[in-house]
Amino acid sequence: xxxxxxxxxxxxxxxxxxxxxxxxxxxxxxxxxxxxxxxxxxxxxxxxxxxxxxxxxxxxxxxxxxxxxxxxxxxxxxxxxxxxxxxxxxxxxxxxxxxxxxxxxxxxxxxxxxxxxxxxxxxxxxxxxxxxxxxxxxxxxxxxxxxxxxxxxxxxxxxxxxxxxxxxxxxxxxxxxxxxxxxxxxxxxxxxxxxxxxxxxxxxxxxxxxxxxxxxxxxxxxxxxxxxxxxxxxxxxxxxxxxxxxxxxxxxxxxxxxxxxxxxxxxxxxxx
Numbered sequence: 017x018x019x020x021x022x023x024x025x026x027x028x029x030x031x032x033x034x035x036x037x038x039x040x041x042x043x044x045x046x047x048x049x050x051x052x053x054x055x056x057x058x059x060x061x062x063x064x065x066x067x068x069x070x071x072x073x074x075x076x077x078x079x080x081x082x083x084x085x086x087x088x089x090x091x092x093x094x095x096x097x098x099x100x101x102x103x104x105x106x107x108x109x110x111x112x113x114x115x116x117x118x119x120x121x122x123x124x125x126x127x128x129x130x131x132x133x134x135x136x137x138x139x140x141x142x143x144x145x146x147x148x149x150x151x152x153x154x155x156x157x158x159x160x161x162x163x164x165x166x167x168x169x170x171x172x173x174x175x176x177x178x179x180x181x182x183x184x185x186x187x188x189x190x191x192x193x194x195x196x197x198x199x200x201x202x203x204x205x206x207x208x209x210x211x212x213x214x215x216x217x218x219x220x221x222x223x224x225x226x227x228x229x230x231x232x233x234x235x236x237x238x239x240x241x242x243x244x245x246x247x248x249x250x251x252x253x254x255x256x257x258x259x260x261x262x263x264x265x266x267x268x269x270x271x272x273x274x275x276x277x278x279x280x281x282x283x284x285x286x287x288x
Contacts, residue, residue: 018274019129019272019274020271021049021272022242022269022272023042023269023270024242024245024248024267024269024270025038025040025265025266025267026252026265026267028263029256030263036062036265037054037055037056037061037065037265038062038065038265038266038267039052039054039062039066039068039070039267040052040267041066041069041072041073042073042269043074046074046128047128047130048072048073048126048127048128048129049073049127049216049269049271050069050125050126050127050216051069051124051125051216051217051218051267051269052066052069052122052125053122053123053124053157053158053218053219053267054120054122054265055120055121055122057121058118058121059103059116059118059120060099060103060120060189061120061122063102063120064095064099064120064189065122065124067099069124071094072124073126079091080126080128080153081126081153081201082126082128082151082152082153084203088198089191089198092187092191092194093191095189096190099120099189100189103116118193119189120188121187122156122187123154123156123157123185123218124155124158124187125152125153125155125156125158125160126152126153127150127151127160127214127216127271128151129149129208130149131147131148147208148208149205149207150162150205150206150208151205152205153201153203154172154173154202155185155186155200155202156185156187156219157180157219157222158217158219158222159216159219159222159226160172160204160215160216161214161222161225162206163212163215163236164209164211164212164213165211166237168229170204171226171229172202172204173202173204174222174226175226177223177224177230180219180222180223184219185197208273209273210273210274212272212273213272214271215236215268215269216267216268216269217267217269218265218267218268219264220263220266221252221261221266221267221268224255224261225239227260239270240270240272248268
């Protein structure tokens, strides 16, 4: 199955690129993608968000938080240690140090795509197309949208625009601050086929997407027509002007299943 991936990012209006606190990544070898939304109210949120997505896409399958049996506390521990070591503690004012000790926070969504085992009951290769399965893990309000033939099949972990609020569950760089998160991390999976779309979006754009679906419209037409960063910037700025989307960092990954080859057979720029 051939995958085409497009990545779009945009900071809050009025902020520079250096002030962007989301993060996204994808891996050719691991067939994974991830996004994270760093909480502006916390200290050093951007490096924490970046460490989450990089940890997810670079890890081995058996050590992925998609696996329900994995102890999430252990999965987070190495990057929590690195985050703490990279804080310039000696240069911080006392109040900045106190805030940093409370930790950084981020919403997180990770996606893995795997080829289904195409064998019949006798172990022979099945004469069917090579379909795939997606598996996802989420904490907070960044969302995955699975679209087929212009119709939304699944929104995860939030499926209604009214469910977005100001207090989402977030993963913290401080282990003691994760007790709520450890109980509210959720997982999902589904089959995907040629022609399907998988979109990963942070909360502001996710809320707009669901609002459009609830109004009977198909936001996928506009989203998939975006051909570059300039068009994405103009698209988001237009939504901000209309007050249809809050002024927040925006991150979007568009994954299109477009062919019959499986992931490892593709050029790197078209693979995750």
